[in-house]
Amino acid sequence: MKISIALMVLLGFSASAIQAADCPAYLDADYRKLHASESIHLCDVLAGKDALIVNTASHCGYTPQFKALEALHNQYAERGLVVVGFASDDFKQAAKSEEEAATICYTNYGVTFTMLAPTAVTGAEANDLFEYLGRQSEQPGWNFNKYLLDGETGSVQHFGSKVKPGSVELNKAIEVLLQP
Incomplete structure (x- = not known):
């Protein structure tokens, strides 16, 4: 049985214990x-928050989407949308080094949203979050798949590589997700 956060506070639980109790398993990782x-810790960044999660690569035809992802981040951050990029080489399009990938993200495209070090996003080696996203919708079939994650319900909407950040389709879904 899960006890409420309010009850945990009344009982004197620590902040970390409360956070752990409120953290879904798919976000409970560093x-x-x-x-x-x-x-x-993903719970610190995403628990209870609406998010746009993207698997990225540095040398892909979709790499210029970084610029539009940064624009979405700037447009919706004040309304509570969190953008997180997961670098991955699952499709053999990554930079030769993290330093090069960072230069591409931060210098070439001006990325300020959270970018994470390379990790698997498909198959048996997929990280916990992408395993969850794949179960809720579909695994990425290529780089720059976009997943809208409802921070309250955990529901997922998937948008493939060809759906550009800033497209009417994605912006409409973000607007619906962020409605109070």
């Missing part, structure tokens, strides 16, 4: 930031 020693 990931290293791209080309950094710093790691983040």
Whole structure:
């Protein structure tokens, strides 16, 4: 039986215990930031928040989508949308080094949203979040698949590589997701 957060506070549970109780298993993991020693716990970034999750690659025909993803991040961050990119080489389109990938993301495209170090996003080796996203919708078939994750319900909407960030289709779905 899961006890409410309010009851946990009344009973004197620590903040970390409360957070752990409110963290879905698919977010309960640490990931290293791209080309950094710093790691983040996905619950700290995503628990209870609406999010756009994207599997990325540095040398792909869709790589220019970074610019539009950054624009979405800037457009919707104040309304609560969190954008997180997962670098991956599942489709053999990654940079030769994390340093090169970071240059492409941060310098070439001006990315400021959270970018994570390379991790598997498909198959048996997929990280916990992408395993969940794949079960709820479909696994990425290529780079730059976009997943809208409802922070309240955990429901997932999938948009393939060809759906551009900033497209009417994706923006409409984001608007619906962010409605109070």
